[in-house]
Amino acid sequence: xxxxxxxxxxxxxxxxxxxxxxxxxxxxxxxxxxxxxxxxxxxxxxxxxxxxxxxxxxxxxxxxxxxxxxxxxxxxxxxxxxxxxxxxxxxxxxxxxxxxxxxxxxxxxxxxxxxxxxxxxxxxxxxxxxxxxxxxxxxxxxxxxxxxxxxxxxxxxxxxxxxxxxxxxxxxxxxxxxxxxxxxxxxxxxxxxxxxxxxxxxxxxxxxxxxxxxxxxxxxxxxxxxxxxxxxxxxxxxxxxxxxxxxxxxxxxxxxxxxxxxxxxxxxxxxxxx
Amino acid sequence: xxxxxxxxxxxxxxxxxxxxxxxxxxxxxxxxxxxxxxxxxxxxxxxxxxxxxxxxxxxxxxxxxxxxxxxxxxxxxxxxxxxxxxxxxxxxxxxxxxxxxxxxxxxxxxxxxxxxxxxxxxxxxxxxxxxxxxxxxxxxxxxxxxxxxxxxxxxxxxxxxxxxxxxxxxxxxxxxxxxxxxxxxxxxxxxxxxxxxxxxxxxxxxxxxxxxxxxxxxxxxxxxxxxxxxxxxxxxxxxxxxxxxxxxxxxxxxxxxxxxxxxxxxxxxxxxxxxxxxxxxxxxxxxxxxxxxxxxxxxxxxxxxxxxxxxxxxxxxxxxxxxxxxxxxxxxxxxxxxxxxxxxxxxxxxxxxxxxxxxxxxxxxxxxxxxxxxxxxxxxxxxxxxxxxxxxxxxxxxxxxxxxxxxxxxxxxxxxxxxxxxxxxxxxxxxxxxxxxxxxxxxxxxxxxxxxxxxxxxxxxxxxxxxxxxxxxxxxxxxxxxxxxxxxxxxxxxxxxxxxxxxxxxxxxxxxxxxxxxxxxxxxxxxxxxxxxxxxxxxxxxxxxxxxxxxxxxxxxxxxxxxxxxxxxxxxxxxxxxxxxxxxxxxxxxxxxxxxxxxxxxxxxxxxxxxxxxxxxxxxxxxxxxxxxxxxx
Numbered sequence: 001x002x003x004x005x006x007x008x009x010x011x012x013x014x015x016x017x018x019x020x021x022x023x024x025x026x027x028x029x030x031x032x033x034x035x036x037x038x039x040x041x042x043x044x045x046x047x048x049x050x051x052x053x054x055x056x057x058x059x060x061x062x063x064x065x066x067x068x069x070x071x072x073x074x075x076x077x078x079x080x081x082x083x084x085x086x087x088x089x090x091x092x093x094x095x096x097x098x099x100x101x102x103x104x105x106x107x108x109x110x111x112x113x114x115x116x117x118x119x120x121x122x123x124x125x126x127x128x129x130x131x132x133x134x135x136x137x138x139x140x141x142x143x144x145x146x147x148x149x150x151x152x153x154x155x156x157x158x159x160x161x162x163x164x165x166x167x168x169x170x171x172x173x174x175x176x177x178x179x180x181x182x183x184x185x186x187x188x189x190x191x192x193x194x195x196x197x198x199x200x201x202x203x204x205x206x207x208x209x210x211x212x213x214x215x216x217x218x219x220x221x222x223x224x225x226x227x228x229x230x231x232x233x234x235x236x237x238x239x240x241x242x243x244x245x246x247x248x249x250x251x252x253x254x255x256x257x258x259x260x261x262x263x264x265x266x267x268x269x270x271x272x273x274x
Numbered sequence: 275x276x277x278x279x280x281x282x283x284x285x286x287x288x289x290x291x292x293x294x295x296x297x298x299x300x301x302x303x304x305x306x307x308x309x310x311x312x313x314x315x316x317x318x319x320x321x322x323x324x325x326x327x328x329x330x331x332x333x334x335x336x337x338x339x340x341x342x343x344x345x346x347x348x349x350x351x352x353x354x355x356x357x358x359x360x361x362x363x364x365x366x367x368x369x370x371x372x373x374x375x376x377x378x379x380x381x382x383x384x385x386x387x388x389x390x391x392x393x394x395x396x397x398x399x400x401x402x403x404x405x406x407x408x409x410x411x412x413x414x415x416x417x418x419x420x421x422x423x424x425x426x427x428x429x430x431x432x433x434x435x436x437x438x439x440x441x442x443x444x445x446x447x448x449x450x451x452x453x454x455x456x457x458x459x460x461x462x463x464x465x466x467x468x469x470x471x472x473x474x475x476x477x478x479x480x481x482x483x484x485x486x487x488x489x490x491x492x493x494x495x496x497x498x499x500x501x502x503x504x505x506x507x508x509x510x511x512x513x514x515x516x517x518x519x520x521x522x523x524x525x526x527x528x529x530x531x532x533x534x535x536x537x538x539x540x541x542x543x544x545x546x547x548x549x550x551x552x553x554x555x556x557x558x559x560x561x562x563x564x565x566x567x568x569x570x571x572x573x574x575x576x577x578x579x580x581x582x583x584x585x586x587x588x589x590x591x592x593x594x595x596x597x598x599x600x601x602x603x604x605x606x607x608x609x610x611x612x613x614x615x616x617x618x619x620x621x622x623x624x625x626x627x628x629x630x631x632x633x634x635x636x637x638x639x640x641x642x643x644x645x646x647x648x649x650x651x652x653x654x655x656x657x658x659x660x661x662x663x664x665x666x667x668x669x670x671x672x673x674x675x676x677x678x679x680x681x682x683x684x685x686x687x688x689x690x691x692x693x694x695x696x697x698x699x700x701x702x703x704x705x706x707x708x709x710x711x712x713x714x715x716x717x718x719x720x721x722x723x724x725x726x727x728x729x730x731x732x733x734x735x736x737x738x739x740x741x742x743x744x745x746x747x748x749x750x751x752x753x754x755x756x757x758x759x760x761x762x763x764x765x766x767x768x769x770x771x772x773x774x775x776x777x778x779x780x781x782x783x784x785x786x787x788x789x790x791x792x793x794x795x796x797x798x799x800x801x802x803x804x805x806x807x808x809x810x811x812x813x814x815x816x817x818x819x820x821x822x823x824x825x826x827x828x829x830x831x832x833x834x835x836x837x838x839x840x841x842x843x844x845x846x847x848x849x850x851x852x853x854x855x856x857x858x859x860x861x862x863x864x865x866x867x868x869x870x871x872x873x874x875x876x877x878x879x880x881x882x883x884x885x886x887x888x889x890x891x892x893x894x895x896x897x898x899x900x901x902x903x904x905x906x907x
Contacts (some may be wrong), residue, residue, distance in 0.1 A: 007745050053526075054548075056556060076556045081553070082553040197822045198823050198826075
């Protein structure tokens with residue numbers, strides 16, 4: 001039996017559900033997970049083998065065995081664990097999902113948005129708040145959660161907005177009255193609150209968008225979309241270039257190299273060097 | 275140097291600092307058998323520690339640097355003095371002088387592959403706050419429940435090879451024992467910090483003595499530390515419950531002792547592999563250890579014809595055991611709410627009428643946690659033995675199960691939803707729930723946002739109320755906004771939210787009725803002057819977008835308005851006509867005596883306090899009776 005215990009916000013929960021369901025279906029185990037709001041297919045029963053014990057728990061940004069504090073990889077992910085497995089982590093690695101896009105698209109089917117994006121909309125996500133997963137103990141010491149400067153920077157965004165053809169700019173932000181939004185006022189943007197499901201559902205219908213890879217809901221909207229151009233900010237230092245500045249820092253202090261998120265999608269539509 | 279009865283392939287030395295810690299050191303002195311030598315760094319004035327060392331054959335080193343430059347308790351310096359004295363071509367276990375290792379630690383360690391460039395820690399520890407708890411657990415391995423895990427290798431157990439470069443503790447940073455270990459661990463690259471698949475017992479509470487000993491003595495008389503263990507009553511209990519034709523199931527196997535006991539008294543004993551002796555372990559280190567434990571168990575139980583091999587604890591195994599076929603269920607692991615809530619519905623029906631559940635770890639004073647779980651889910655045991663074994667006979671298992679763990683109403687279309695954000699709300703919520711049940715006989719769901727509340731889960735299980743542990747949306751947002759996001763997880767097409775701090779004094783159907791013409795209905799408390807979610811009742815249809823809009827609006831406003839974000843958002847939605855305000859005011863959040871007639875829902879911020887119960891004398895007795903029932907009294 002694979003049990004999913006959710007933590008964090010909407011985008012995190014998508015990772016957690018998909019990771020649990022992938023494991024359950026691969027292993028032939030029963031899945032125990034609350035259905036995700038807005039995604040009716042997540043209420044489907046996933047039948048299979050059910051174990052009352054022994055008990056294992058995997059947590060972490062990647063899958064880590066709670067007892068040993070070690071990453072779970074390769075054979076450990078593919079061969080069934082004859083145990084009750086409780087997932088209480090983040091699982092922010094594209095490697096887990098990349099080969100299962102068709103299935104995941106079906107699980108995460110949702111009602112179409114009331115107002116889908118127009119063909120010439122350019123959606124830009126402007127965040128001032130760090131993702132919940134960054135609170136993972138042990139990974140990011142020294143960075144207390146706080147409201148900070150936006151990612152990406154206004155200067156970089158301005159250059160991008162000037163370059164990408166569009167007729168309507170839509171800013172999805174958690175700070176609609178922030179000075180960064182004011183700085184972008186000359187572009188006459190439509191401003192939407194980014195934390196709503198309606199905004200997420202709109203974003204996934206856009207053909208062009210700029211997103212922060214580290215914010216899971218944006219990553220999901222982009223990956224599940226049929227967008228042709230996804231301008232992505234990937235803040236992790238292993239990558240060649242980062243537009244991540246200011247109080248966010250650019251990387252993981254003392255992060256274990258394999259334990260950190262890796263949502264770098266190697267598809268042509270994902271554009272990192274902009 | 276003495277006490278070592280092992281023929282080691284590796285030379286393993288131990289080192290600890292013990293100053294005014296003789297009571298704890300006495301408790302963990304049996305570790306001596308694991309080491310080729312054990313050096314204890316202490317002070318000349320600490321004669322009790324020296325006495326313990328003499329009795330157990332540990333070497334003593336008097337520290338010259340523990341208070342160097344006025345330091346309070348410079349543990350790193352003292353450890354480095356000790357490291358200088360040890361053999362530099364061998365392994366060293368640096369452990370706190372309150373850490374007891376497994377009885378077979380050395381034997382199992384020898385099977386592990388160790389890399390001399392790595393720092394090794396243990397994968398978990400069990401804190402034993404009292405000597406009786408420590409003694410009872412020391413005598414009953416494995417220690418698998420209620421462990422504390424850390425993501426770092428920290429100082430209570432460090433194993434490393436002294437020949438490597440990183441072989442001394444950093445002495446800068448602090449003059450006590452609070453950080454030296456983290457600094458040391460950080461000096462090893464992440465890939466070279468590893469965990470051994472073993473756990474330990476921690477005598478006494480943790481994290482109090484970083485600046486020298488401040489905690490009370492663990493015991494007064496050192497004889498207490500090693501008094502003879504209380505004789506196991508398993509043989510006596512098995513003899514009484516067993517007999518010709520009797521069948522038992524043994525949940526969990528580790529050593530062969532319990533199996534041998536049961537095999538002597540029951541015709542058939544089905545053994546269930548609770549601790550994963552059979553299951554492939556997820557990592558090579560665990561797998562190595564598992565194979566050793568499995569082989570040892572097989573050897574210790576070989577030749578017992580009426581004992582089955584360990585079977586998987588799976589739905590297939592359960593299906594193969596007929597209902598009402600067992601005389602005894604013998605439960606070895608420590609009772610844990612999470613496990614028992616899975617276990618009881620699966621196994622109780624296998625018990626014959628009048629059959630018994632036998633368990634261990636029951637002592638309300640010494641082990642209040644597991645004892646309360648047993649009381650809550652099974653009632654006070656019929657027999658409680660001096661070695662903490664307990665026996666509960668179940669006259670009619672099916673009826674017992676239906677009464678103790680009634681199933682929630684399945685797939686209701688409409689229902690009432692509560693949200694619990696923290697443990698402090700639990701009592702108020704239960705009082706509110708009891709008042710609701712006088713006026714609402716439909717489905718109820720309790721959403722526990724954030725860390726799962728065990729007490730609430732148990733209470734809901736007993737009451738047949740649907741319980742859902744849901745995520746707390748954001749650690750940075752106030753409870754009112756997180757509460758709103760939690761409501762997204764309501765299982766109902768039509769939901770009514772009630773706050774935990776409300777008493778219900780009439781039918782709440784009016785809120786559902788409003789949904790016949792509106793997508794939502796909001797009912798604030800008129801006396802509060804605010805529009806906080808926690809002081810309102812409201813209804814919504816799943817298809818309504820009101821929660822999404824309200825949550826997004828409040829989250830967006832939070833940086834600018836702080837705690838007023840939610841009232842602001844409600845105000846905006848009301849102004850925009852997106853929120854339907856019920857014209858009458860059946861919710862009251864002012865003083866009870868001023869509540870207008872027709873008040874249905876009354877909000878009392880201090881409902882959890884006993885005083886709130888006395889506002890309604892006719893109810894007080896009933897509420898109290900419910901609470902007593904919930905407490906299993």
